[in-house]
Amino acid sequence: DSGVTQTPKHLITATGQRVTLRCSPRSGDLSVYWYQQSLDQGLQFLIQYYNGEERAKGNILERFSAQQFPDLHSELNLSSLELGDSALYFCASSVRPQETQYFGPGTRLLVL
């Protein structure tokens, strides 16, 4: 158990819908990261937050957004969902950027 928690574990929804994935970092970690893992793209970095502020963006679609709240938990919002958005979404956390990232168990999203 890494200490990073993610909810929900599984999510099934329809195209065009919007979902919110939640992540609670390890106690003491200020940085939160989101990754997408799909069969054809592998593990891809989406976005990074540090102490509530966005620090880096990867290949995150405009339909996706995220935020980190004052209590340091983070949410990833996925809207106008498409079939291709079906994937595993992982959250990771670290004390600071460039420190070891510990991953949560992931949310498996299935868009039908």
Add this chain to the structure above:
Amino acid sequence: GESVGLHLPTLSVQEGDNSIINCAYSNSASDYFIWYKQESGKGPQFIIDIRSNMDKRQGQRVTVLLNKTVKHLSLQIAATQPGDSAVYFCAESSWGKLTFGQGTILTVHP
């Protein structure tokens, strides 16, 4: 763009053998590298890391070697056990953004 790639997609070994998983990276400016293990249905699990000012780092049964001259990273697992069966990813860290390799499937036969 920068990429991290693995030479071998699958590796099968016998229990008790030593395993070596290789990784090539392309960004010579990278200064931090990490190995993760991912079991089916779980998130990536940190194994060991190394910074670019080192060429070797040892953990419990694992060793990471870094060759900056040829931009190559390897993970050695001693006395491989069936519980080591998983997908292994190398990753390059650039200011917190991890770029992962495609992964190597390690299968350990009893």
